Amino acid sequence: MAAPTSTHFADTLLKAIEKKGTPLIVGLDPVYEQLPESIRSHREMNDADDAEAAVDAILEFCTRLLKVVAPHVPAVKINSAFFERYYAYGVEAFGAVVQEAAAHGLIVINDAKRADIGNSSERYALATLADPEFTSMVGAVGADAVTVNPYMGQDSVAPFIKIAQEQDKGVFILVRTSNPGAAEIQDAVLQDGTPVYQHVGKLVAGWGAEFIGERGYSAIGAVVGATNPGQLAALRELLPSVLFLVPGYGAQGGSAKDIAGAFKADGTGAIINSSRGIIYAHKEQKFAGMPWEKAVEAAVVAAKADIAGALAR
Amino acid sequence: MAAPTSTHFADTLLKAIEKKGTPLIVGLDPVYEQLPESIRSHREMNDADDAEAAVDAILEFCTRLLKVVAPHVPAVKINSAFFERYYAYGVEAFGAVVQEAAAHGLIVINDAKRADIGNSSERYALATLADPEFTSMVGAVGADAVTVNPYMGQDSVAPFIKIAQEQDKGVFILVRTSNPGAAEIQDAVLQDGTPVYQHVGKLVAGWGAEFIGERGYSAIGAVVGATNPGQLAALRELLPSVLFLVPGYGAQGGSAKDIAGAFKADGTGAIINSSRGIIYAHKEQKFAGMPWEKAVEAAVVAAKADIAGALAR
Numbered sequence: 001m002a003a004p005t006s007t008h009f010a011d012t013l014l015k016a017i018e019k020k021g022t023p024l025i026v027g028l029d030p031v032y033e034q035l036p037e038s039i040r041s042h043r044e045m046n047d048a049d050d051a052e053a054a055v056d057a058i059l060e061f062c063t064r065l066l067k068v069v070a071p072h073v074p075a076v077k078i079n080s081a082f083f084e085r086y087y088a089y090g091v092e093a094f095g096a097v098v099q100e101a102a103a104h105g106l107i108v109i110n111d112a113k114r115a116d117i118g119n120s121s122e123r124y125a126l127a128t129l130a131d132p133e134f135t136s137m138v139g140a141v142g143a144d145a146v147t148v149n150p151y152m153g154q155d156s157v158a159p160f161i162k163i164a165q166e167q168d169k170g171v172f173i174l175v176r177t178s179n180p181g182a183a184e185i186q187d188a189v190l191q192d193g194t195p196v197y198q199h200v201g202k203l204v205a206g207w208g209a210e211f212i213g214e215r216g217y218s219a220i221g222a223v224v225g226a227t228n229p230g231q232l233a234a235l236r237e238l239l240p241s242v243l244f245l246v247p248g249y250g251a252q253g254g255s256a257k258d259i260a261g262a263f264k265a266d267g268t269g270a271i272i273n274s275s276r277g278i279i280y281a282h283k284e285q286k287f288a289g290m291p292w293e294k295a296v297e298a299a300v301v302a303a304k305a306d307i308a309g310a311l312a313r
Numbered sequence: 314m315a316a317p318t319s320t321h322f323a324d325t326l327l328k329a330i331e332k333k334g335t336p337l338i339v340g341l342d343p344v345y346e347q348l349p350e351s352i353r354s355h356r357e358m359n360d361a362d363d364a365e366a367a368v369d370a371i372l373e374f375c376t377r378l379l380k381v382v383a384p385h386v387p388a389v390k391i392n393s394a395f396f397e398r399y400y401a402y403g404v405e406a407f408g409a410v411v412q413e414a415a416a417h418g419l420i421v422i423n424d425a426k427r428a429d430i431g432n433s434s435e436r437y438a439l440a441t442l443a444d445p446e447f448t449s450m451v452g453a454v455g456a457d458a459v460t461v462n463p464y465m466g467q468d469s470v471a472p473f474i475k476i477a478q479e480q481d482k483g484v485f486i487l488v489r490t491s492n493p494g495a496a497e498i499q500d501a502v503l504q505d506g507t508p509v510y511q512h513v514g515k516l517v518a519g520w521g522a523e524f525i526g527e528r529g530y531s532a533i534g535a536v537v538g539a540t541n542p543g544q545l546a547a548l549r550e551l552l553p554s555v556l557f558l559v560p561g562y563g564a565q566g567g568s569a570k571d572i573a574g575a576f577k578a579d580g581t582g583a584i585i586n587s588s589r590g591i592i593y594a595h596k597e598q599k600f601a602g603m604p605w606e607k608a609v610e611a612a613v614v615a616a617k618a619d620i621a622g623a624l625a626r
Contacts, residue, residue, distance in 0.1 A: 029432075029433065031436075049446070049447060049448050050447060050448050050449060051445075051447040051449060051450070052449060079429070079433055079436075081427075081429055081433040081434070081436035081437045081440070082433070082436050084404075084436065084437065084440040084441075085436040085437075085439050085440045086440075086447075087404060087405070087408060087440065087445065087447075087450075088401040088402075088404040088405035088408070089401075090440075091397075091400060091401040091404045092400070092401035095400060095401070111429075113427070113428065113429050113462075114394075114426070115426065115462070116392070116394055116424075116426050117490065117491065117492040117560075117565075118492060119342075120342065120392055120394040120395070121394070123344075123394035123395050123397065123398040124394045124397065124398075126398050127394070127397040127398045127399075127400065127403075128397075132364075132400065133362070134362060134363060134364040134399075134400075135362050135363050136363060136364060136365060137364070137400070149426075149428070149462050149464055149465075150464065150498060151462050151463065151464040151487060151490075151498060151499070152462075152487070152490050152492055152494060152495055152498075152499075153490075153492065153493075153494025153495050153496065153497040153498055153499070154494040154497060155492050155493055155494035156490075156492060156494055157494075158494075174464060174465070177430065177464075177465050177466075177469075178430065179430040179431060179465055179466065179468050179469060180466075180468055181465060181466025181467040181468035181469055181470075181471075182465055182466050183466065184466040184467060184516060185463060185464060185465075185466055185509070185512070185513060185516070186464070186465075186466070188503050188509065188512060189503060189504050190501050190502060190503055190504065191502050191503065191504055191506075193504075196498070196501065196509065199498070199501060200498060203497060203498070247430075252430075
């Protein structure tokens, strides 16, 4: 008889990383104007001004993109902002992309960066993470994990953790983000010498301490940017049970060397997101002339090799 | 010839406060299960399980509620979470409620608490604040102001400020929120003795310093909860050009006395939000037996008097 298989989010994610042989994940940040010409050319010229038509093109792009990347990576991160920008049309398409990704066996992270006070955050947790329970959505699944903003504290995060516990899902809480402005607040130093981002990191570890899987990682992870390798390595040391979702690799400037510190000696500990460097590979000189899906595949393969090389060192 | 009228958000808000004679605003946090029986009773029993039907009831409730409160208050705050919870149906209804509120001449605050890195935040700013520019939405307006989470720093907030500047709108940035968990991060004390919330408050004042209206207030305001009167008064002293959006009055436990410190001696400086205490007035013992719209109106009138009393002291 086979040993029982853990359905804990962190265990599922680690298994998928091993199966695909990479901690690379692909970020979907679709902007109509950036889509490959072949997706836009069979449509009307004014689609950019028509929310429904723009969403239609984005949906085609995401559907085809997921087919290309699904064999190569364990997960995708879908940024809600790029869908919400098209109002209800975009929100509907977001749900469709989640279903499509799940059908390919991909783990889906909803990059929604939400939080509010308790009863409002509960509504956000239902909207962004829970499996939909409405009769008109029977069979639809929610994302497997969601990103959450910690500024409002534990009770703002708790509804997300509750859904994660009930439905074997995950939460990634912003700890040190990859953008230039992050330093103003996240790097401010507290009286005991701890920078705010480490203070938040320790809170995140505490919030997830009751929720550890078989492999030693909590289902409550942290978002830690690739753009400051020293901070990344410091947090890896400080938070052994916390999985990191690392944005900032690729288009934002983080290199494979920069992200090496996110991992433990056994190669576990992080997933590395690349968005624009992969989904808009058709715009890059080195993939010039390739059909866009071939360019995306080449970019995924190259990024996997790049990350594997840095981890082997 | 009349003097030119300022269209700066802070001036518009102050004028509306004077016209309605109160800094009270009403928060719309609609939950299907909490709606008055008369709104739910002419619908199917299983509407709670049907997103479209639940949204239909919520839309009727909000439309009727806006008609009741519009003569009494300068603005409404619509919490996006309660609409997003119903997926695309809810997002569409959110837009409809914004149009309805605007048609009543109310200033509309989208309580969305968004933020992300620069290019993603730009999408959120378009989705939550900008007037929609898609051809299918001609004539529709966006909210007049939006709430934003500061954890990711200036570049995450900048796209919202840019839209506010271009379209005479406002931004309220979370500084000290009203929930119990807020203390963990917001009250942490920095090396120079400044609590994080005051550090963030000073950043907010700086971000809005170039954007001051005729009355001396910036279009970039701050969210400061009513649940800690001492912090509220300290921030009022510290940030003379920053308008406060004060949640936590009423159902969350803040009293009129607690919010008095949000105001300057001239009575300006803040708007006070009440959500559940007004929209669910029909559930309160003191309004028992009243039709729900009468209960709402009575609750608004009582809250206005309560706040006026505290300000007169």
